[in-house]
Amino acid sequence: MSTNPFDREVRRKLKNYESPVSPDLLEKVLVRRQRRVAPFHSWGFRALFFGLLIFGGLAVWYGLLPNESREEVPVPKQKKSELRQPLAFFENQQEADLPEAVESVVEQNVFDREEKTVFSENSQTKAIAPKGNEHLKQARREQGTRSDVSSSGVVAEQILAPDAGKEKSVWLGHQEGEKIPTEMAAEQRSASSDELTEGEAESIFLPTALLWKLPKEAKLGPRKFPLVPGPRCADFEQGVWQFFFDFTFSPDFALRSIRPKDEQSVPLALKRLETESAKQSYSLGTTFSLVSPGGMSFRTGFAYAQINERFAYQGDTEERIIISIIYDDQGQIIGTDTSYESYTPYYASSNVYRLFDIPVLFGYQLDLKKFALTFQGGTYINLFLAPEGTFFSPELQPVSFDEIPAFRKRASLSLAVAFGVNYRLNPRMSLVFEPKFRYFFSPITTKDYLLEQQYMVVGLNLGAKLRL
Amino acid sequence: MTDRELIEGCIREERACQEELFRRYAGKLLSICRRYARHEMEAEDLLQDTLIRIFDHLDKFEYKGSFEGWMRRIAVNTALKNCNRIGFRKESIGIDAGQDQVVDPEAVSHLSEEELLHLIRELPEGYRLVFNLYAIEGYSHKEIAEMLDIKEGTSRSQLVKARKMLQDKIQALKTNYYEHKSF
Numbered sequence: 010m011s012t013n014p015f016d017r018e019v020r021r022k023l024k025n026y027e028s029p030v031s032p033d034l035l036e037k038v039l040v041r042r043q044r045r046v047a048p049f050h051s052w053g054f055r056a057l058f059f060g061l062l063i064f065g066g067l068a069v070w071y072g073l074l075p076n077e078s079r080e081e082v083p084v085p086k087q088k089k090s091e092l093r094q095p096l097a098f099f100e101n102q103q104e105a106d107l108p109e110a111v112e113s114v115v116e117q118n119v120f121d122r123e124e125k126t127v128f129s130e131n132s133q134t135k136a137i138a139p140k141g142n143e144h145l146k147q148a149r150r151e152q153g154t155r156s157d158v159s160s161s162g163v164v165a166e167q168i169l170a171p172d173a174g175k176e177k178s179v180w181l182g183h184q185e186g187e188k189i190p191t192e193m194a195a196e197q198r199s200a201s202s203d204e205l206t207e208g209e210a211e212s213i214f215l216p217t218a219l220l221w222k223l224p225k226e227a228k229l230g231p232r233k234f235p236l237v238p239g240p241r242c243a244d245f246e247q248g249v250w251q252f253f254f255d256f257t258f259s260p261d262f263a264l265r266s267i268r269p270k271d272e273q274s275v276p277l278a279l280k281r282l283e284t285e286s287a288k289q290s291y292s293l294g295t296t297f298s299l300v301s302p303g304g305m306s307f308r309t310g311f312a313y314a315q316i317n318e319r320f321a322y323q324g325d326t327e328e329r330i331i332i333s334i335i336y337d338d339q340g341q342i343i344g345t346d347t348s349y350e351s352y353t354p355y356y357a358s359s360n361v362y363r364l365f366d367i368p369v370l371f372g373y374q375l376d377l378k379k380f381a382l383t384f385q386g387g388t389y390i391n392l393f394l395a396p397e398g399t400f401f402s403p404e405l406q407p408v409s410f411d412e413i414p415a416f417r418k419r420a421s422l423s424l425a426v427a428f429g430v431n432y433r434l435n436p437r438m439s440l441v442f443e444p445k446f447r448y449f450f451s452p453i454t455t456k457d458y459l460l461e462q463q464y465m466v467v468g469l470n471l472g473a474k475l476r477l
Numbered sequence: 478m479t480d481r482e483l484i485e486g487c488i489r490e491e492r493a494c495q496e497e498l499f500r501r502y503a504g505k506l507l508s509i510c511r512r513y514a515r516h517e518m519e520a521e522d523l524l525q526d527t528l529i530r531i532f533d534h535l536d537k538f539e540y541k542g543s544f545e546g547w548m549r550r551i552a553v554n555t556a557l558k559n560c561n562r563i564g565f566r567k568e569s570i571g572i573d574a575g576q577d578q579v580v581d582p583e584a585v586s587h588l589s590e591e592e593l594l595h596l597i598r599e600l601p602e603g604y605r606l607v608f609n610l611y612a613i614e615g616y617s618h619k620e621i622a623e624m625l626d627i628k629e630g631t632s633r634s635q636l637v638k639a640r641k642m643l644q645d646k647i648q649a650l651k652t653n654y655y656e657h658k659s660f
Binding site: 011013016018020022023024025026027028029030031034035037038039041042330331332333334345347356399407 | 504533585588593643649
């Protein structure tokens with residue numbers, strides 16, 4: 010605590026001084042508090058928010074998870090002895106369950122081409138499994154227990170790579186006691202110098218689980234081994250409904266128009282145009298998209314948008330007297346110097362308009378190999394939350410938004426158009442770049458207010474899209 | 478109604494208790510806000526923010542010290558949160574400390590509270606904050622340095638400058654008063 014006599018006197022004077030308070034200030038405080046509490050601090054909103062967060066987190070986790078870690082075919086250890094000819098590469102492997110034999114390798118670049126996965130019990134193509142991991146599930150069904158495997162043979166996987174009429178394939182596993190296709194292929198090679206003619210199948214045998222164990226640099230003889238199952242090519246499924254989850258953030262710019270309803274309101278409109286200006290706005294949201302086999306899409310979800318503006322004005326010019334005290338060399342006052350100074354006080358604050366949006370968009374999605382182009386249009390259902398800020402009253406005095414019922418509270422609609430590019434990081438996850446435009450059909454002001462305040466918003470959605 | 482009853486009623490969101498709390502303390506809190514704010518509008522905004530924070534955190538008051546002191550600290554913290562601290566770094570350090578006692582403390586007592594508040598509000602932001610915190614709220618330079626993220630030396634120099642500037646203003650007001658009176 011300061012012991013300086015001057016400080017002490019100031020403290021004594023001001024410490025318990027009570028300034029006169031406007032009696033309606035408590036009402037304003039309680040209203041502000043109530044608005045702030047709902048909806049953001051309500052339990053319902055929290056539950057929804059955390060629900061979305063958990064859902065988003067799970068979706069991201071699922072999207073980032075490599076395909077092979079979701080489904081893995083167990084390796085039957087007792088089959089190791091049944092596998093033939095240890096492969097040099099696998100001899101160095103430490104894992105006990107790693108099978109050690111591969112029959113032969115013919116084809117070198119299977120993954121350069123579009124691939125299909127086929128399963129067979131008898132080293133023959135039996136059925137074409139759907140894309141994704143269905144074949145692995147089928148493999149499990151077919152394997153049953155280990156004894157089943159040993160009794161009925163190892164389930165084989167064949168990867169076919171059709172290319173200009175030449176069928177190339179990779180066979181994985183073999184049937185006990187059966188002459189395996191590579192042996193037949195080798196016999197054919199030795200029998201004929203005209204090897205690998207068009208339409209001839211090229212085969213390699215590997216236990217199914219080996220697919221997940223092989224490093225990329227694995228080499229078989231002079232050729233680079235290509236059987237590592239990732240990264241995969243774009244995995245777009247024609248003929249299947251697709252479901253997407255998006256999370257986007259968008260820096261926005263809000264274009265505002267203020268129109269007076271009559272001539273008497275023109276000065277107010279001019280004053281507001283003069284004192285309010287646009288600032289950087291933003292929006293963020295999560296949406297769910299359903300895309301038909303033909304590429305038609307429907308998109309809906311939740312979004313929060315915030316339009317920010319700056320309110321600044323200069324007050325009336327005032328005059329103040331400045332009296333400078335003149336000291337001599339010993340610090341004694343020898344006189345004063347009086348001057349007058351004009352100054353203009355400057356006030357600035359931020360105005361914030363908040364919206365909770367529900368987009369209802371229809372559009373088209375064109376899938377290319379690594380990209381997808383989207384075009385969407387529709388409406389946003391806009392729920393306006395209480396705006397905060399300062400503006401000029403009809404009496405041309407700066408007042409808080411709370412003091413004049415200028416902004417309506419009911420929902421409205423806005424037109425939305427977006428053209429986007431999705432860049433595929435992997436079959437499940439894409440990055441989203443989506444310029445967008447929104448036009449609000451109706452003003453955000455009440456019918457009784459003297460001006461009509463309306464918005465258009467342009468922005469760029471940036472985010473991630475996950476295929477579910 | 479005791480402070481405890483008042484607090485418990487406000488926690489239960491009873492309107493009568495909220496009104497009573499407002500009636501008892503809003504004036505004092507507004508005086509604090511006015512000392513830190515640049516103009517009346519900002520002071521009123523600060524008071525609103527302070528009251529919202531008080532109502533929100535009443536359940537955290539542990540009845541260990543004065544309730545009024547607790548609310549004053551909230552008001553000061555709210556004001557500090559709002560102030561522009563960049564001003565400190567631009568102001569130079571160092572002043573002739575021997576010249577800080579140019580006005581008789583008694584001169585202060587001749588001013589009204591409103592006049593004194595007005596003069597304090599005319600101080601530059603850095604001066605005003607340090608003077609308020611040190612001379613009126615009673616914080617040490619070390620505490621002020623931590624609160625404002627400045628050096629202790631800066632706090633000291635700002636205080637001396639603030640005190641001198643305030644004394645000059647009081648002196649000027651006094652001189653002006655006598656000049657007018659002589660007419």
